[in-house]
Amino acid sequence: MKKAVSLLCALTLAVTSLTGCAGNSSTQQTSEAAQASSSGEKTVLKVAALESAYGSDMWKEVAAAFEKVNPNVKVELTTDKNIEDVISPKMKAGDYPDVVHLATGRKLALTETMIKENGLTDLTDVLNMQVPGETEKVSDKLVPGCTATKVTDPYSDGKMYLAPMFYSPCGLFYDAGLFKAKGWEVPKTWVEMWVLGDKAKADGISLFTYPTTGYFDAFFYALLDEIGGTQFFNNAMSYKEGIWKTPQATQAFQLVGKLATYTEPTTVANANDQNFKKNQQLILDDKALFMPNGTWVTGEMKDAPRSKDFQWGFMALPAIVSGGDRYSFGFYEQSWIPSQAKNQDLAKQFIAFLYSDEAASIFAKAGAVQPIKGMSSKLTGENQMFYSIYDNGAKSALGGFAATAPVEGVNMADTLFGTVNSIVTKSKTVDQWQNDVAAASDKLRAAIQ
Numbered sequence: 001m002k003k004a005v006s007l008l009c010a011l012t013l014a015v016t017s018l019t020g021c022a023g024n025s026s027t028q029q030t031s032e033a034a035q036a037s038s039s040g041e042k043t044v045l046k047v048a049a050l051e052s053a054y055g056s057d058m059w060k061e062v063a064a065a066f067e068k069v070n071p072n073v074k075v076e077l078t079t080d081k082n083i084e085d086v087i088s089p090k091m092k093a094g095d096y097p098d099v100v101h102l103a104t105g106r107k108l109a110l111t112e113t114m115i116k117e118n119g120l121t122d123l124t125d126v127l128n129m130q131v132p133g134e135t136e137k138v139s140d141k142l143v144p145g146c147t148a149t150k151v152t153d154p155y156s157d158g159k160m161y162l163a164p165m166f167y168s169p170c171g172l173f174y175d176a177g178l179f180k181a182k183g184w185e186v187p188k189t190w191v192e193m194w195v196l197g198d199k200a201k202a203d204g205i206s207l208f209t210y211p212t213t214g215y216f217d218a219f220f221y222a223l224l225d226e227i228g229g230t231q232f233f234n235n236a237m238s239y240k241e242g243i244w245k246t247p248q249a250t251q252a253f254q255l256v257g258k259l260a261t262y263t264e265p266t267t268v269a270n271a272n273d274q275n276f277k278k279n280q281q282l283i284l285d286d287k288a289l290f291m292p293n294g295t296w297v298t299g300e301m302k303d304a305p306r307s308k309d310f311q312w313g314f315m316a317l318p319a320i321v322s323g324g325d326r327y328s329f330g331f332y333e334q335s336w337i338p339s340q341a342k343n344q345d346l347a348k349q350f351i352a353f354l355y356s357d358e359a360a361s362i363f364a365k366a367g368a369v370q371p372i373k374g375m376s377s378k379l380t381g382e383n384q385m386f387y388s389i390y391d392n393g394a395k396s397a398l399g400g401f402a403a404t405a406p407v408e409g410v411n412m413a414d415t416l417f418g419t420v421n422s423i424v425t426k427s428k429t430v431d432q433w434q435n436d437v438a439a440a441s442d443k444l445r446a447a448i449q
Contacts, residue, residue, distance in 0.1 A: 042074040045346050048087045049101035051079040052333075053296040054166070058366040059101075062359045066350055069133045073346065084108040096340040098347040101165065103333040104151075104400060105217055105413070107273070111162075111334065115154045115403045120161040121337040121344055127160065129352040141355050145398075146371040150237065151332045154403040162334040163351050166368040168294035169314075169389045169396075170218035170329045175306075176313030178286050188326075190255065190318045197262040200289055206264035209288040211276040216256075216417040217400070218329035219292040222317045223252050225327045225397040238402045239445035244438040251320075253437075257430035260423045264288040268421045277301070284310055294331050295386045299367050314386055316394035328389050329397040332371070404447035415440045 049059045056079040063075035078097070080086045087097055088110060104111045114120055127139040127147065139147075146152070146164045153160060179186060182203075187193040197207035210216065224233045228248035235243045243249060264287060270278040280297060282288040284306035298312055316326040335354065337347045353359055360370045369375055369387065376387040390396055401412055416437050422428035 042072055043343060043346060044074050044076050045099070045343055045350060046076045046078070046097045046341075047099045047101075047350065048078045048083055048097040050083045050103070050333075051081045053299045054363070054366040054368045058362050058368065061362045062354070065356075065358050065362065066132070066353050069353065070346075070349070075350075084110045091338070091340075094340070096338045096342065098341040098343045099335060099337055099350050101333065101335045103165075103331075104162075105214070105331075107214070109411075109413075111336070112403070113406075114336070114338065115161070116406055119339050121339050121341065121347075122159050123161060123163055123337065123348065123351065124159045126163065126348050126352055129348065131356045132349055132353045133358065134356055138352050138355050141372050143371040143373055146332070150399045150402065151334065156402070162336050163354070164371050165333040165335050165354065166363065167330055167332045167371050168296060168369075169386055169394075170222070170292065170294045170331050171314055171316050171389065171394075172290040173283060173293050173297060174290050174313040174315070175283060175286055175310050177309035177311040178289075178307070179313065180311075181309060186313070186315060187318050189322050189324070190320060191322075193318050194258070194262075196289070201262075205286060206282075206288040207262035207290065208259055209264040209267045209279045209282045209291045210271065210420070211279050211291065211293065212271045212273070213418045213420045214413075215292045216420050217413065218294065218331055218397075219317070220252070220256070220416065221399070222327035222329045222397045223255065224248075225395070226317060226320050226325055227251050233397065234399070236441075237399055239404075239441045239448070241442075241445065242438075244434065244441050250434065253430050253434045256420065257423055257433075260420065263424050268424050271421060277304070280304075286310075295369075295383065296367070298382055312382055312385075314389065316389060326394050327397045328394045332398075401444075402448060404444045407443050407447050410440050410443050412437075412440050412444060 047059075047063060049056070059077060059079055063077045067073055067075055078086060083102055084106070085108075087100070088108075090096075102111050104115075127137070127142075129138050130136070131138055131141065142164070146167070147160050150156065152162045152164055154162065174186070184196065184199070185192070187196050193207070200207055221233065224236055228236075228246075232243075232248055236249070264279075264282055267279050267282075270276065277300065280291065280293070280301055281304055283291050284301060284304055286307045316328040319326045335351055337344055337351070341347055355370060355372060360372050360375065363370055364375070364378065367383065369379070369383070376384070379387055419428060419433050419436065423430060423433060
């Protein structure tokens with residue numbers, strides 16, 4: 001499963017003490033590594049990586065490849081599906097990984113906590129590093145624009161603290177085989193979406209489902225871009241005063257509220273970390289037409305049963321008006337170095353190596369695509385379809401909420417995305433939801449002023 005939202009406050013309290021401690025300077029760290037090398041001992045580089053749908057074998061291969069390029073280094077690799085649970089207790093005790101691969105947007109929000117506590121190392125100089133084993137610099141290999149958003153620069157200070165890793169276009173997935181069999185057109189606008197929803201309902205099929213409410217981040221980000229444009233989206237992400245009470249924001253809340261009425265009835269009961277695949281299975285069983293997701297879903301469901309003639313389909317969000325812009329949010333995973341890491345210079349070399357042709361090839365075999373120039377042309381089958389969405393007219397939505405100081409009791413992800421379950425069950429109204437989001441935004445705005 002990709003990333004879901006929440007429990008930020010609890011983890012913030014748990015990790016607050018981690019990043020304020022004094023640590024060794026970069027010079028001391030380099031010296032220690034040099035001493036280890038001169039004594040004949042290998043320098044140990046601690047790498048912690050999330051074991052996502054791509055698996056852990058790719059990380060083992062990349063670690064081994066890095067060791068070949070750096071024979072005096074031993075990579076101590078830790079992977080886990082809940083990597084936060086593994087490394088957080090050690091970090092509290094002062095034992096930090098040198099490199100962490102863990103994206104923002106996950107339930108325990110460790111990366112967000114490190115951002116808010118200024119616990120990340122500035123990685124800007126990595127862009128000018130020569131990729132180990134190659135002649136090109138990291139910046140020469142990266143897709144233009146992938147280091148110029150809050151995905152990599154959470155403080156908007158022109159520096160990179162989070163290295164962009166595997167990226168996945170996010171949008172609505174469906175059974176293209178079902179549409180072909182029914183003779184249905186894939187909707188290009190939301191008006192066409194509602195018409196299709198009524199038509200499908202007559203056939204006993206729901207228009208919509210979602211794995212968990214966490215998947216509404218990519219959905220909502222793209223929707224805000226469609227309704228208000230990039231500047232509106234950026235204003236919403238930076239908690240601009242009154243932004244969540246504007247007509248554009250109201251339109252977004254109301255649209256999701258209407259979509260809730262078309263949602264498959266069992267969705268909320270299974271919208272959790274244990275049963276989310278049951279909601280994804282609704283698409284494969286033709287019990288629901290569309291679900292928001294990322295390209296990893298095909299790997300998650302590769303062994304699941306499916307209806308006859310099932311074929312993955314993928315599209316950007318329908319346009320608000322005919323001929324209007326359609327957006328697909330680009331979800332980037334991220335790697336970073338804790339400011340308390342022991343071997344920061346070597347850690348930067350490892351991150352630079354992640355963009356090597358060898359590493360990219362290893363990752364690609366597992367379905368993980370790096371933001372490296374020319375990678376999309378090397379893909380085949382479903383991945384070629386997914387990654388060509390931006391070549392077929394969709395615009396890319398990028399970014400996320402600005403980092404703030406921790407605010408007790410406030411979690412924008414929970415409030416904005418997590419409330420969708422309550423909208424579907426009608427335990428909360430759309431107006432209440434909008435008011436709660438506006439109130440949370442006001443508190444967070446105050447925390448960055």
